[in-house]
Amino acid sequence: MPSPIAHSVSGYVLAKFLPLAKSRMSRRRKWEMQIFYPVFVASVADLDFIPQLITGESFHRGLTHSLIFTLGFSAIIAIALSYWWKFSYKQLVWITLILYGSHLVLDFFTEGRGIPLFSPFTDTFFASPISLFPGVHYSRGLWHPSHLIPLVFESIYSVLVVWGVRRWQKSKFRKKIDSIKNSMN
Numbered sequence: 607m608p609s610p611i612a613h614s615v616s617g618y619v620l621a622k623f624l625p626l627a628k629s630r631m632s633r634r635r636k637w638e639m640q641i642f643y644p645v646f647v648a649s650v651a652d653l654d655f656i657p658q659l660i661t662g663e664s665f666h667r668g669l670t671h672s673l674i675f676t677l678g679f680s681a682i683i684a685i686a687l688s689y690w691w692k693f694s695y696k697q698l699v700w701i702t703l704i705l706y707g708s709h710l711v712l713d714f715f716t717e718g719r720g721i722p723l724f725s726p727f728t729d730t731f732f733a734s735p736i737s738l739f740p741g742v743h744y745s746r747g748l749w750h751p752s753h754l755i756p757l758v759f760e761s762i763y764s765v766l767v768v769w770g771v772r773r774w775q776k777s778k779f780r781k782k783i784d785s786i787k788n789s790m791n
């Protein structure tokens with residue numbers, strides 16, 4: 607699996623393309639909706655490594671990496687957030703599904719055993735035959751030197767995607783799309 611770096615940066619970048627803005631928002635609400643929430647949702651599946659570190663039992667990449675959990679989590683968290691933010695429930699379910707789903711996609715394309723996509727119905731793990739990310743092996747402990755390779759790789763990935771999005775945001779092509787969108791509204 608990638609470390610929290612790749613997951614949180616992916617959530618942050620994905621949020622730039624999701625309809626998470628309202629015309630009038632306080633700075634705090636903007637931070638909550640456009641930064642904290644996407645970063646949290648894109649990374650939260652890996653909090654299951656905490657009970658693994660404490661107990662030594664195998665928890666990591668279990669149910670939190672399944673489709674059923676993704677659906678349940680998105681449906682439930684959207685209830686609370688739509689009430690709290692006065693935002694469309696339906697839209698929040700979709701946005702949460704996309705953000706949480708990004709975690710499963712990255713893990714699927716990471717070196718290792720893959721993810722139990724259809725847990726708890728089957729224990730089969732699914733992984734892409736082509737790995738895009740080197741794996742972080744939490745079972746070796748939090749400070750193992752082997753973590754350095756994925757950390758360097760993910761830092762480069764993060765710089766590149768953030769740079770790419772910044773460029774896209776400033777591009778003339780994007781401004782053109784925005785002006786077409788505005789003229790249609």
Ligand SMILES: [Zn+2]
Nearest residue numbers: 607651652713
């Ligand atoms: Zn994961």
